[in-house]
Structures are given as structure tokens and as C-alpha cells.
Amino acid sequence: MVQDLVIGIDIGGQTTKCGIVDARGTVLSQTVIRSDNHTDVKDFIAELAEALNHIIAEAKAEGQIRGIGVGAPNGNYYTGTIEGAVNLVWGGTKTIPFAKMLSEQMNGIPVSLTNDANAAAMGEMTYGAARGMKNFIMITLGTGVGSGIVIDGNVVYGHDGFAGELGHTCAVRHNGRQCNCGKTGCLEAYASAMGVARTAREWLEMSDEPSVLRSLDKITSKDVYEAAKEGDKLALKIFDFTGRILGESFADFIAFSAPEAIVLFGGLARAKEFLTEPIQKAMDDNVLSLWKGKVKLVFSQLKESDAAILGASALAWEL
């Protein structure tokens, strides 16, 4: 059967996932390659193109690929470039015309590119929890905190293509934690997987409250989640704190774009049962009365293994 298909590519620091997607959001064929095997982007793109041609053949999709969507750290939608992506071995401080280079390698199939959180927002709007919504804010709670803002049905890119860096708004104004971005007090320094682990380490150091976390060598956010599930009081307090910080920030985001919903996605969002209540309370305590109880807090419905590919692929339908 001949049909319109797209390719979604999600580039992370370690791995790059790619898949062929149909109009209903079914991933027909997919594969994963390492992102960090080559220091020259040309070599990476050559390997990526080979992998794409392989899954195209596998899905018998030759001649049906309408476009390629790429989600990448520091991806600029307007220019199709990846700029200063220090987490990619072939990135560094360079500006790489990634969309153009990949399109050339793929016989001129058009390529659209944005950052990973914007891609996630597109995916959620096209296939996920935000279907039918025109105004929502996507927050990705992973290693860091990313965001994709949708207004009137469009992802907000701003004047320079880099809008939606809500992980780097200020959550703690004075004596805040050092963030990886160089600033202090950023939301990301508290409400990411890294931030949760850090809260655990700080609180264990500052008190002698008993906790199963004390027996661990190196604490991760997953450990805190497991401990909370066992009813560990300190772990539960850590999620209360994380949720409050998130909710306080969300209240300010609501004052900006008055969204219908805030959509949460990512590894840390799996701690839904511990985060929902403190987030909701802090949101309601900090918004203008006109929004109290009105803005939905929803968790992504996308299958996590497919979500990254679906998000990037959603971009390609706009090509």
C-alpha cells in the first residue's frame, strides 16, 4: 500500500532513536544508533542515513517518506541548525546546519528540526494527551527540565527560535543551587531527576532523620521514587518539596499564556502519585483567583518507548 509516511529522529547525548511513523502515530519500524561514536558530524550523519535507509527498506517505505522531523538538544527550528550543543560529542560550541546536511544525505527529503521538548509538545498535540488542545505547556522532567509551549495550536519559537526554556526560569532567587547552565536557582536544579537526587543528598546531610536512602552509595531519583513507594517519610517529603517548587513555577507560567493544561512527560513524571497533589496545591495557592482550579494538570499518554520518535515525527507532517 502506498501511503504518506514520515520519519522521526530523537537525538540524545548517548543514543539516537529513529522510526518510521504513519498518520495514525503507529511506529512501523525503528532502530537506535549511538550518538557518540563519531566526533565529526559528517560521520554521524552518514551512519544515521544508513540506519534510516535500513528501516525504510524494512518497512517497504521507499518513495513514501514525506519528511523527516528531528528533535535535538539546542535545535533551532528557524535555521535547522544545532547550536552550541555541548552534550553532543560532535556538537560543542559549533553551529551545525544539521537539517540541510541530513536532507542532502537523504536525496533531498525535507528535514525539520527543533529541540527535544518542542518535539515532545508536537507529539503530545498530534498523538497524545493534548490532542484537540490549542493552548498548553509541555514540561519534560528528565535529567533536566525542558519545555515546549503551544499557543493557538503552534509551538512558540520566539524571535530567535529558542523560546521555551522554562527549566531555566528562577525557582529560588537567593542562594539557589548552581545549575548546569551557569546560573543559580533554576527550576531545573530542583525539579529534574538530577535535582531530586540532589535534594535527597542535601537533606540526608542536613538531618539525621532515618531513611532507607541512607544505606545507598549513590542516590538517583529512581531510588527516591522506590523509597517513596515503600512509604519512606524522607522520600515522600522530597517529592512534596519537588512538587511545590514545580507548582509555584507553573503558576507563573499560567499567568503568561493562560494554557488549558500543563502536560508532564519524562522519567520523573512517572512519580505521578507523589507529585500530583503538591503540584496542584502550589499551583492553586499561587495563581490569580480567575485560574484557581481551572488549569488541568495532565500526564503524557504516549508510550514512553515511542514518545521521542513520535514527537520528532510530528514535526515532519508540517513540512
Place this chain on the structure above:
Amino acid sequence: MVQDLVIGIDIGGQTTKCGIVDARGTVLSQTVIRSDNHTDVKDFIAELAEALNHIIAEAKAEGQIRGIGVGAPNGNYYTGTIEGAVNLVWGGTKTIPFAKMLSEQMNGIPVSLTNDANAAAMGEMTYGAARGMKNFIMITLGTGVGSGIVIDGNVVYGHDGFAGELGHTCAVRHNGRQCNCGKTGCLEAYASAMGVARTAREWLEMSDEPSVLRSLDKITSKDVYEAAKEGDKLALKIFDFTGRILGESFADFIAFSAPEAIVLFGGLARAKEFLTEPIQKAMDDNVLSLWKGKVKLVFSQLKESDAAILGASALAWEL
């Protein structure tokens, strides 16, 4: 000469300004009526319509009015209603179908309505400092702090029509000042004309630093401005503080929509010579490095007496 004209109406708590505007932004004829003469909105609209017919006759503009734009507190663009405008004597907690009522009274001329800060943003984009800009944030520094956000050339109204309440984002998280909205620590409680006067009173109380402000009975932001112009150290420090609070907040707004510029307007923006430097410094200290020194800080170029009318009239061109 027969030409397309529009009417702009700016409704404030005390006065309502209205004027006839041509496509180049010239106010051909204008008048002012009291906003607080009638407790029933029907009586207010009857008086307003009479005033409008008077200026239409004065400008010989019969049959040429293409539309009417209204800027009003708590104005909802989507529904044309004024909702819960407690500062208007005929407002209160009611939801008033103002656009519909005025249109009926004016023989069916279409009426578009939004809040005053959104109207100001439209005016700035159509006739002022933001001409040619597609992405900017308008901040009105008056009695309160209002905002109008423009993304891709459109004012952001959000899901419910009330987006852009940046005066009520959190500037001081803990032990912040009580704001008129019921919350604490809002930007408006610090960076409005009221906020500046309050800072002055607090600081005079807390220290015995000499200042010409000590001799005054009731301090206004204008007094602080006059004192700063005379080189009064405390007054200068008040503007440094106000500017810093504004700049810190602007840094977070930039992370949201990556605007080309932040445009300042309103009575307090007249203190440009004292505010520019601290705002700019706090912005640069608090944005991600990719925006450092890149987002313009500009002050409105609209003639202040016409600005309110022009802003509202800009809405009517879209009808």
C-alpha cells in the same frame, strides 16, 4: 474625503478616553467622559454612545467608521465581555457583554474589546516602538503592572482570553508584600507606581538615612522621581531596587517567549534614566547566556496623551 476610520476607547477607573483614528495613527477628534458617573452600565453606554456620535460629527466621519476597539480592565477578547472589574463602579463582580451592548447602541458598528495592556501592545505594534516586530512583550508600568505579549505578530490571549498577567508573577517568593490581587510577592507590588511609593515608605521607616522624601506627608512615585532627579541618594537606590526586580522578572519572561524586545510604557516608564541601567544589568545577570545582551529594552514612542486611544483603535483595524 471618504476614508476608513476607527474609534479607540480606553476605559479607566475614573475616565474614559475616546477618539477617531485614521490609518496612519492620527487622532482626528477626541473626547473624555467620566467612567464613574453611573452605576448601571446601560447608562454609561448611553452616555458613551452620545460622546462618540459627537466626535464622529466633529470629524465629519459619518458612515466611515469601520470598527470600534475598546481597552478595558478585565476585558476578554474572545467573548467581548468585561468580567469582575472591581475598579469600575458599574463593573463589580458581574460579567458584562460590553462589546455587544456598545455595538447595538452604535447601529451595529462592530466592537472588539481587550484589556488595557493588550491594547497598548497592539498600539505599540501598529504605530509605536514595536513597528515591524513580531515577538515582543509590552509591560505597562502604571498604578499597577500590566502586560501584553505578542508572538508571531499576534497578541496572546490564551485558552480563556486572560493571558498576559505578568504583573502577578512572583517577584519575591517568601515574605513578599501583599498585592491588591490577594496574593503576596507579585511583581506589581514592587514595580508599579504604588510599589515604588511603598518601597520609599518602607525604607524611610527602616533607616535614618537622610532624604528629601522625609519632609513629605504622603509620598508618590512622582515624588521619588523628582527626588532622584535632584540626586537624592535614597530615591536613586529605590529606582535601582525597582529596576533590579523588573530585570529579574524580565529574564524569566525572556525564557518563555524569546522576544525581540521588551517595551516599557506608562507613568513610571518616564523614569527611564534611572531604570534602564539596573533593569538591563539584572536582565543580563539572569538570562541564559544565549540571550545575554540580545533582547532590546525599549521605551514607548507613543505620545502619552494619545497612546491609550491609539492602542484601543489598533484592535479595531483587525475587525
